[in-house]
Amino acid sequence: MKQDLVSNPNSPAEDHHDVAFTTRLEDFINWGRKNSLWPLPFGTACCAIEYMSVVSSHYDVSRFGAEVVRFSPRQSDCILVLGTVVEKMGPILKQVYDQMLEPKWVIAVGVCASSGGFYRAYHVMQGIDEIVPVDVYVPGCPPTPEGIIFGLMKLQEKIAKGGIVRARDRYKLARK
Amino acid sequence: MPEIDTNLLESKIPGLMAAFSGETFSVTDYRGDLMVVVPAARLREVVRFLKSHPSLPFEMMMDLFAMDYSKKLPETPERFAVIYQLYSVTAGRRVHLKVFLPEEKPEVESIHDLYAAANWFEREAWDLFGVVFVGHPHLIRILCHGDFVGHPLRKDYPSDQYQRLKNAAPVSGL
Numbered sequence: 001m002k003q004d005l006v007s008n009p010n011s012p013a014e015d016h017h018d019v020a021f022t023t024r025l026e027d028f029i030n031w032g033r034k035n036s037l038w039p040l041p042f043g044t045a046c047c048a049i050e051y052m053s054v055v056s057s058h059y060d061v062s063r064f065g066a067e068v069v070r071f072s073p074r075q076s077d078c079i080l081v082l083g084t085v086v087e088k089m090g091p092i093l094k095q096v097y098d099q100m101l102e103p104k105w106v107i108a109v110g111v112c113a114s115s116g117g118f119y120r121a122y123h124v125m126q127g128i129d130e131i132v133p134v135d136v137y138v139p140g141c142p143p144t145p146e147g148i149i150f151g152l153m154k155l156q157e158k159i160a161k162g163g164i165v166r167a168r169d170r171y172k173l174a175r176k
Numbered sequence: 177m178p179e180i181d182t183n184l185l186e187s188k189i190p191g192l193m194a195a196f197s198g199e200t201f202s203v204t205d206y207r208g209d210l211m212v213v214v215p216a217a218r219l220r221e222v223v224r225f226l227k228s229h230p231s232l233p234f235e236m237m238m239d240l241f242a243m244d245y246s247k248k249l250p251e252t253p254e255r256f257a258v259i260y261q262l263y264s265v266t267a268g269r270r271v272h273l274k275v276f277l278p279e280e281k282p283e284v285e286s287i288h289d290l291y292a293a294a295n296w297f298e299r300e301a302w303d304l305f306g307v308v309f310v311g312h313p314h315l316i317r318i319l320c321h322g323d324f325v326g327h328p329l330r331k332d333y334p335s336d337q338y339q340r341l342k343n344a345a346p347v348s349g350l
Contacts, residue, residue, distance in 0.1 A: 088321040091344035121335050122328045123320070 026162060033077075033103065034159035037066040037152070040076035040100070042093060045083025047110040047142040059145040064152055073099035078155070079132075080148075084112035085125045097132045105159070107151055109138045117141060185210070189232060189271065195225055211272040219260075219275050220285045226262055226271065227290055234262035234271060237291035240298065242305035246331035255279040258307055260287075277307060286312040304329040 023031075041051055054061050061067050070076040073096050085093055097106070108128055111117035114137045116126035128134060135158060138151035185203045186193055188210050192201070202213040214222050226234045238261040245252040254276035262271050275284055286309040288295040298309040299318040306327035309315060317324060321341040326333055 087339060087341050088344075091341055095344065122333065122337055122339070126338070 027160075030160050030162055034156040035065040036068075037064075037078045037105075037155075038068050038070050038076040039066050040070055040073055040079045040096070041082055042079055042096060043082040044085060044089065045110070045112060045142075047082035047113070050142045050145055051080065051082050051109065051148060053145045054148045059149060061149065061152065064149065064156065066152055073097070074101065076100060077103060078105045078107065080107045080109050081113040081128050081132075082109045084117070084119060085128050086123050087125055088123075090125050090131055093128060094131045105135045105155055106132050107136045107138060107155060108134045109148055109151065110143055111139060111141050114139065185212070188269075189226070189229070191229070192222075192225065196222065209270045209272060211274060213274045213276070216275040216277060216284045219273070220287060220290070222273065223260065223262070223287050223290055226273075232264055232267050232269065234264045236263040236265060237261070237287075237293045237297075238263045238270070240294055240301065242301040242307045242329075244305060244329065244331045252276065256282045256305065256307060258284055258301060282306060283308045283310055285310050288312055303327070306330065 041048060043051065053059055055067060055069060066078070073079070077100065079097060079100060081093065097104070106128075108114045112119060112124070113128050114134075116124050118141075120126075125131070136151045136155045138147050140147050143151070184205060185201060188205075189212075196218065199215065199218060204211045212222075226232075240258065240260050243257040243259065245255055245257065247255060256277040256279065258275050258277065260273040260275075262273065264270070277284060282305070284307065286294070286298055288298060288309075288311075295312070295314075296318060298312050299315060301307045302309060302312075302315050303317045303319050304327055320328065321339075323341050324339050326337075
């Protein structure tokens with residue numbers, strides 16, 4: 001391979017061992033973070049069934065580096081809330097979120113997690129952003145697997161830009 | 177109230193009239209299944225009779241739930257009702273029992289010792305409608321969280337009145 005490059009007079013690099021490019025350390029870390037998300041599926045309803053499709057071979061979320069699903073909050077950095085969160089479940093979701101290590105992100109998958117959906121009734125939390133800071137909302141009832149992947153890509157864009165920590169700090173200040 | 181058809185009740189559940197002589201049951205027939213309105217004071221006796229009926233034993237309790245009619249109507253003498261659905265495995269037949277309970281004091285005797293399945297159903301009816309089952313060993317909330325105030329499926333509970341739970345309850349006392 002190296003022989004081919006050297007022998008090709010049109011090759012821009014004489015020796016590709018010398019190839020280097022510069023970046024900021026923050027961007028480099030964010031690039032690593034966005035491409036190795038460890039999701040925690042907080043599945044409470046049908047959105048979790050869609051997420052099973054996302055993880056399995058047909059949609060294959062490992063193409064985006066987010067296939068290492070962990071059921072321990074200590075081992076994950078991206079919690080996907082997949083389904084209806086009732087008032088009784090609220091403190092449990094908060095506890096799981098609090099156990100996750102920084103940096104951490106939240107995706108509200110489906111209308112129930114985002115706004116309560118059609119459960120406009122006494123028992124359902126009207127959106128999980130009442131108790132945890134949400135980074136990406138995925139609409140749909142349930143969203144298609146493509147929709148969930150699109151939400152994940154939006155989160156990746158957000159991580160690449162940085163500023164998520166600042167957004168969460170703003171949220172904490174607003175809630176104090 | 178619909179007309180009391182004694183012949184219908186006798187043909188469907190023989191012996192019930194004789195066992196509770198002096199009692200008037202309101203009976204309606206829906207596709208072969210009877211709906212019998214029972215006075216609340218005699219519910220336990222009727223259920224026990226049906227469970228140990230010689231030819232038509234209702235061995236299973238399929239369902240137990242409460243209703244809120246929100247006000248007295250000609251066909252609903254009281255605001256609340258509890259409906260019991262019994263099933264006879266041997267005969268393949270069902271019967272529905274209905275007791276009306278007054279708004280001021282919605283109380284009926286528990287049947288948890290006759291049908292073990294009634295235990296959690298009665299807790300559900302108490303949680304959501306506030307119907308008290310006298311003699312129940314553990315009448316606490318089963319669906320709503322522990323800090324919840326009121327009974328949410330009553331017609332006068334505002335459907336958008338949310339009640340936030342601060343801390344998750346420990347997993348015990350189920």
